Amino acid sequence: MAFFRALLLLPLLVSACAQVAQEGRSADALSPDPAEVGLVPPGVNWPEVLPPEQNPCLQVASDAAPDCGLYWAGPGSERAKVVAGHAMRYFDPARPTVVYVHGWQRGSMQAGRRENFLFEAGEGQSVWTQQAWVDAGWNVGVFYWDAFADEDEVKDAEGKIWSALAPRGMRWRDASGAYRSGGGWPSAGELFFHTLVHALSAGPGTTLRVVGHSLGNQMALRLAEQLGTLATLHPEAAAFLPARVALLDPFWSKGGKDYLSGAWPGERCRAVAAGLRARGALIEMYRSTAILDLQIGDFNEEMQRYVALVRPAYWYLPAWDLVNKHTHVVHQYFWSYAFGGYGACITRPPFRHACRASSALVPSAPLPDDALLSIQDAKVDWIQREGRQSVSPSDDVFEVRER
Numbered sequence: 219m220a221f222f223r224a225l226l227l228l229p230l231l232v233s234a235c236a237q238v239a240q241e242g243r244s245a246d247a248l249s250p251d252p253a254e255v256g257l258v259p260p261g262v263n264w265p266e267v268l269p270p271e272q273n274p275c276l277q278v279a280s281d282a283a284p285d286c287g288l289y290w291a292g293p294g295s296e297r298a299k300v301v302a303g304h305a306m307r308y309f310d311p312a313r314p315t316v317v318y319v320h321g322w323q324r325g326s327m328q329a330g331r332r333e334n335f336l337f338e339a340g341e342g343q344s345v346w347t348q349q350a351w352v353d354a355g356w357n358v359g360v361f362y363w364d365a366f367a368d369e370d371e372v373k374d375a376e377g378k379i380w381s382a383l384a385p386r387g388m389r390w391r392d393a394s395g396a397y398r399s400g401g402g403w404p405s406a407g408e409l410f411f412h413t414l415v416h417a418l419s420a421g422p423g424t425t426l427r428v429v430g431h432s433l434g435n436q437m438a439l440r441l442a443e444q445l446g447t448l449a450t451l452h453p454e455a456a457a458f459l460p461a462r463v464a465l466l467d468p469f470w471s472k473g474g475k476d477y478l479s480g481a482w483p484g485e486r487c488r489a490v491a492a493g494l495r496a497r498g499a500l501i502e503m504y505r506s507t508a509i510l511d512l513q514i515g516d517f518n519e520e521m522q523r524y525v526a527l528v529r530p531a532y533w534y535l536p537a538w539d540l541v542n543k544h545t546h547v548v549h550q551y552f553w554s555y556a557f558g559g560y561g562a563c564i565t566r567p568p569f570r571h572a573c574r575a576s577s578a579l580v581p582s583a584p585l586p587d588d589a590l591l592s593i594q595d596a597k598v599d600w601i602q603r604e605g606r607q608s609v610s611p612s613d614d615v616f617e618v619r620e621r
Contacts, residue, residue, distance in 0.1 A: 257420040258305050264452055268412040270302035274403060275363075275413045277301065283401070284365035284390035285327075288317070288413050291335060291348050291358040300417045309357050311421020316351060317359040317414065318548075319441075321432030321469065322375045323367040328395030332364060337549035339609045340534075347549050350556035357423060361413065363406045363437065365390040372433065372514070373471045379407045379436045380486070381477035407440030414441065415448070415458060422457040425587070427464065431548050432509070435468035436483060439490040446493060461587055463494065465503040465525065466547045470516040484518035491524035500590050501525045502581045506532060506547040507540050526581040526590065527599045528616065533606035554611040555583045561615035563603055573603050573617050580616045597621050 261270055270276045275286040278301055288300045290308035298307040320333050335348040335358075348358045368391040369375040377384025388400035403409060418426075430438030442460050449456040470484035478486050491501055503525040510517045530550060532543050554560070560580040563573035579585065579593050580600050597620060604615035 257309065257311065258303065259300070259416050259418075259420040261302075261416055262419050264448065264455070266448055266451065267415050268404065268408075270416055273302070273409060273412050273416070274401065275361075275409050276416060281392065284398075285393075286361075286363050286365050286406075286409065288359055288361050288417055291352065291360065293349060293352055294346050295334070295336070297334070297360070300413065302416065306417065306420060308352075309359075309417070309420065310355075311418075311423055313355050313357050313423055314425045314427070315357040315359065315418070315423040316427040316429060317361060318429045318431070318552075319361045319410065319434040319437045320364065321367065321430075321434040321437075322369070322372045323364040324370060324372075324375075325368065325395075326364050327368045327391040327393055330393070332362065333360065333548075335549075335552060337553060339549075341609070343609065345549075345553055347552035347555075351552065354555070359414075359417075361410050361437070363410065365392070366406045367433070372469070376433055376436065376471055376483060377475065377477055378405055379433070379440055380475075380483070381405050382408075384475075384477045405440075407437055408444065410437055410441050411444040415445075418458055425462075426458065426460045427462040428460045429464040429466065429551065430468070431466040432469045432544065435465040436470065436487060438463055438465065439487045439494075442494055442499070443490045446497060459497065460494075460499055462500040462502070462590070464551065464583070465501065466551055467504060467506045467509060467544050468518075469509055470518050471514055472516045482516060484516040484521065488518070488521050488524065491521060495524050495594075500587060500594055502528065502590065504528045504530060504547050504551065506530050506550075507544045509540070509544055522621070526594050526596075528581050529599060529601045530614075531602040531606045534609050550611055551583050554614070557584070557610075557612045559584050560600075560611070561604070561613075562600075562618055563615055564618050573615075575615075576618065578618045580618070 274283040277283060279285045289297045291297045292308040300306055335346050337345045337347050339345055351358050366378050367375045374386040382388045382405045388403050389397045392398055428438045428441060442463055445458050449459055474480040474482055501524055532546055535542050559582045562576045562578040562580050564576045565573050579589055581590055598618050599621055600616040601619055603617045605613040
């Protein structure tokens with residue numbers, strides 16, 4: 219039965235991992251002008267960091283190299299790519315920083331799709347979900363690795379996160395949909411690391427939060443792992459460490475991988491999560507679908523030891539619409555910042571139907587780090603009970619339930 223269920227759900231996974239990206243690549247022409255007022259990242263001299271000229275993600279997009287890189291978002295649709303030797307727009311080193319990274323992107327290059335923060339919420343609502351963050355003084359970034367993540371098989375994209383020697387190497391897709399050879403670059407996870415360190419050399423800001431969706435959760439954790447290693451080798455790099463990581467409906471495939479010395483991806487991610495928690499970093503995880511129940515998905519239950527686990531319920535979508543339930547978690551996370559957090563309620567078994575209002579804290583994007591720290595290791599889950607029928611996070615209430 220599980221096998222046939224997987225056959226039914228796998229096409230939904232394929233569609234879901236591309237669905238957030240339906241919003242277009244239109245802003246990619248916004249590369250910064252070298253003469254523009256702003257900070258030019260000086261780079262770093264640490265030998266562990268790839269020189270900018272060897273990093274394709276720090277170059278102006280061209281047909282000869284993969285279209286990847288870090289973009290800082292401004293108000294509305296405005297954003298600009300971080301390019302070596304150029305001044306950065308929409309970045310202030312005196313502000314907190316949040317960086318989002320996407321997941322699997324099958325078919326996105328030829329279709330000309332690229333994720334952004336525009337949420338077409340229905341009922342006439344169209345929201346730029348990063349706007350509240352920008353208004354509150356955050357630097358908001360997106361790292362695109364879609365040229366590498368555009369694979370027909372999710373496990374081929376997953377391998378590129380961890381190793382340039384994974385089964386498909388570092389091949390990438392161009393705008394025609396054709397595969398191109400790797401070019402001798404390191405893994406996608408390493409390119410993310412090198413690109414972000416270069417950008418933050420202009421000043422790491424007051425705090426760093428990294429948000430990864432679906433397969434992108436592994437990108438976020440791989441980045442954090444490398445930043446931890448860098449801080450061990452160079453204590454002054456401790457300012458680059460993420461204070462917080464958010465995993466949005468994460469995905470890990472099953473089975474040991476040769477490029478991970480036989481470990482499962484979820485197992486490796488747990489080890490990274492344990493290291494982050496030991497350093498004092500906070501980790502929140504939002505499960506919005508049963509995507510991990512697919513035959514190829516690793517439920518990775520032991521990861522719950524290291525995360526604050528939130529279970530949103532998007533009943534405003536049809537029960538069968540796993541595609542949007544998987545992708546809406548991104549928009550809901552960023553949009554929730556505009557509303558200051560979620561409400562809480564508590565039940566007493568066996569009377570689960572009655573959930574009494576509570577002043578308990580609920581993990582959410584706007585919850586301050588010190589408040590999240592106070593509940594990070596609580597042996598509870600936060601399960602949505604109210605606001606499930608409305609698209610806006612403004613009326614969301616979560617039950618605090620012991621595991």
